[in-house]
Amino acid sequence: MLKAIIREPLKLKVIETEKPEAGKGEALIALKNIGVCGSDLHVYHGVHPCTYYPITTGHEISGVVEKLGEGVTGLKIGQPVTVMPQLFCGKCLPCRSGMYNICNELKVHGFQTEGVAAEWFAFPADMVMPLPDGLSFEEGAMMEPLAVACHAIGRFGDVKGRKVAVLGAGTIGNLVAQAALGMGAGTVLISDVSDFRLRIAEECGIPFRTNSTREPFAEAYAAAFGPDGADVMFECAGAQQTLDDMLACARKGSAVVIVAMYGKRPEVEMSHIQEHELTVIGTLMYRREDFVSAIGLLGGNKVQLARLITHRFPFRDYEQAYKKAAASKDDAMKVMIGV
Ligand SMILES: [Zn+2]
């Protein structure tokens, strides 16, 4: 079978290797689609803070259960599935408290342990999630980023009727905005520096949009939310400017959720956070319940995933897919690999 392997930064090869067996407690999955994620590109470019080489990336996937290993129940042969790509210890305090997404020993497939970029992968069956009926395999491969969005919102709490600002309209920002609307948010504003990404946000039904290279974010924020401002803001861009815009606008006593990863250590006006009594909330990945919320949103037709897919590549062109995703900030959103 074919498998993609990054031997060292900027050296991705598709190699021929042996097809795996479903071991005890595992499901053998025949892959259908693999989404390219920004963090995969960090690995490819050698700038991911926590990975190793050689490594196989791939953590946003869909496929079909082909075989079940010993002791696996609850999954069926031929069932369309996605996976939750986390390995956790089950023993540390976060795990014992149910917060296994922040396990002290957390390993994520494609970063700290082998990813799923192959024609087949034997995956721990209890981290395999059946896909709802009527979903395409491409949409199935986007359950993972949607679960990221659901978890980020869940970290704040109920957004029903609340005013929500999202900074950054890439895949995650777009899905945070869409999921917030799907969960009943009253008003949602999304900002970006790319008209292309904002056009996709518009097509996904996000009511207020602003390009912060043309309009000061504070003006768009005031126009969308009025003098009382937003109840919660999600920073999904990971830039100094968006962080500054967010903190400058956050109304007193509100919450800000840090969804993005920061390459460089940003400067933060701590006294502003202190005197505005802002609640700063971190968020990492997701847990099973976030996949359940994601499935609920999709079942209710509350979120559009297909519109985010801008490019498709066959498995053999894995490296071109990464190059396209990395090079095209202005015409690529989700790049999808077909297996
Ligand atoms: Zn990802």
Ligand SMILES: [Zn+2]
């Ligand atoms: Zn743990």
